[in-house]
Amino acid sequence: MIVIEKLTKIFGYYPVLRGIDLSIEKGQFLALLGPNGSGKTTLLRILTGLSKPSGGQITIGGWNIPDEIAAVRQQLGIVSHLTLLYDTLTAEENLMFFARLYNLPQETRAERVAAMLERVGLGKRAKDVVNTFSRGMQQRLAIARALIHDPAILLLDEPYTGLDQDASALLDQLLHDVAGVAEGQRTTIMTTHDLRRAHSLTSHVAILSRGKVGFYGETTAIPADDLPRIYADTLGAAS
Amino acid sequence: MTTYHPNRTRLLNMMTYISMGLVFLSSLMVFAYARPEALQGNAQKIFYIHLGTFFGSFVLFSVAVVGGIQFLRTRNNKWDILGLATIEVGLGFALVNIVTGSIWARPIWNTWWTWDPRLLTVTIMWLTYAAYMMLRSGIEDPERRRRFAAVYSILAFSSVILTVVIIRIRPDTIHPVAGGPSVTSPDASGDFNMSPRVVQTLMFSIFTYIVVSITVAWHRIRLENRAQYIQSRKVELLLNA
């Protein structure tokens, strides 16, 4: 589904990505781990077409990125640590706006928006303005926004930033429902610092260290208690 | 990484000496060849530098537009350096243009400054390019800085066009028009008789200052190349430390 080969990205004179090789199958839920500055966010931004790679090859479903990104955009959904929402619009208006941007058919648009709001547990708050929402509710709405056009690929950049325990637990459940593992259809990539969460949610784990993939493996093959050690070893080996 | 071709260095050195020679020659022409003008006397002589530096900055700002367009097309760093160098040096030349104009205006118009459309637009042109420098220093991400600078250098050229066009469309300017048709020429105060010697000297000064401006901009490009090379070496050393 997503194939990344020898990907590099240089900011000014500073190489953030120094040759990433990664291949993600359809239906996988990949956790991208790594310390700050290891290039996780940069990698996601390149996959979204928001940033241009300096070198290497990327294909998504056979399309070249970034040259043929236009063909893939309809299949991408993004969530970041920012909400990507409009504070002064209601939940419903936000979703309707993005439904328009993604050119969902007019007849089913309202239905789809209502269904998505229901799915993230915001059905009752549809007519409320977003800036009256708690951080957790905003993040759930952000996920509804990312899924409004039913994308084949979901990219999550630190979706847990700023959430409290309860909100995080709700988000866990939601991600489990909508991401690759449960549906088996959607390919999901999530960057996070939370090793335990990564282990419980995802099907694969990749650890980025100094702009390279330091470790890659199936989550089921790693005992939950070993992940912190592997993480520390990977970072230690690279420095 | 920039390498220096000995031939290019030789050419630049040659241009530097030629520039010096040209400035000397044109000064000679201004003070010895062209006779003092009947109405304005010696004050008129500053006009040669005044016009020359305007043409110098005009050429540099035009080159900056080419640099901007080429940068957006190719994303080659050298076009950004060209834009930066030409605009920075162009600002210097435009400043000399404004100051010499003001010095000339004192005896002729009896004031250092007047709110004439031409003076206004040329000052706004200067401010526009000063804003370009502000934009550069305000954006931290170097890649984005280059991109925005290129876009703005294209937009900013509208102020140059306005400066060139304004005396031909605003009937109320008192600024003399050098060359080309104008609605004002007949009674603009400060106009002077263009004897053949004056015209020759004027043309020669314009040529001189265009050559000087290109030479200075070229030196600025070299300086920027050096600075960026040192910067990149620093980063390399830090990374490998």
Place this chain on the structure above:
Amino acid sequence: MTTPYWRVVAALAWKDLRAEIRGREMVTSMMLFAAISVMIFSFALELDDAAQQESVGGILWVTIAYAGTLGLGRSLAAEKDKGSLDALLAAPVARSALFYGKMIGNLIFTVAVGFLMVFLCTVLFNVNLFVPTLWLVILLGCLGFATTGTLVASMSVHARAREMLLPILLLPVLLPVIISATRASIAIVTELKVEDWLPWIQLLGFVDFVFLLMAFFLFDYIVEE
């Protein structure tokens, strides 16, 4: 695959209008600023009747430009601060459609301020501005303002001290629009002949056209990384 151009433009403009109708923050502050600056002008200049007629065109456009700059900064900051600009760029839409969508929103707000000014100036300066040709000038002038403004503001929004940088970057580039709009307005208000104001309107239209074209080509380069 790509969403139809006009639909993107309409969706964005609709979104901005909707948010503004709900919050009314931007237009309210723009209009208050416009009203205050007219007051300050009238105090500072202390004009007699003839002078009022002469200078009302200038006051009109200086105020529209300053109040408009205030609105522009907010309009673009709203896209940047919650990251929604990224969401727009990730969507399957033409980049220039995003530009025209934002531009139309800004145009509507600026025109609103323009017509408030028509009303205020007519009442306060005792000069009749209810002249259809002047409204045409206001529309064209605001079009030029919104075009250049949206383009420049989408750059300045990425800068440190963006509120300070925007007017510095915008006003000098805007000068051709302001000069021709002011000249046309003054000529119309002082009831000069057609041949005195028509060239300025033509020039204004031409400048608008050039900026619209430039924005079409340059906006792509501003938003991509």
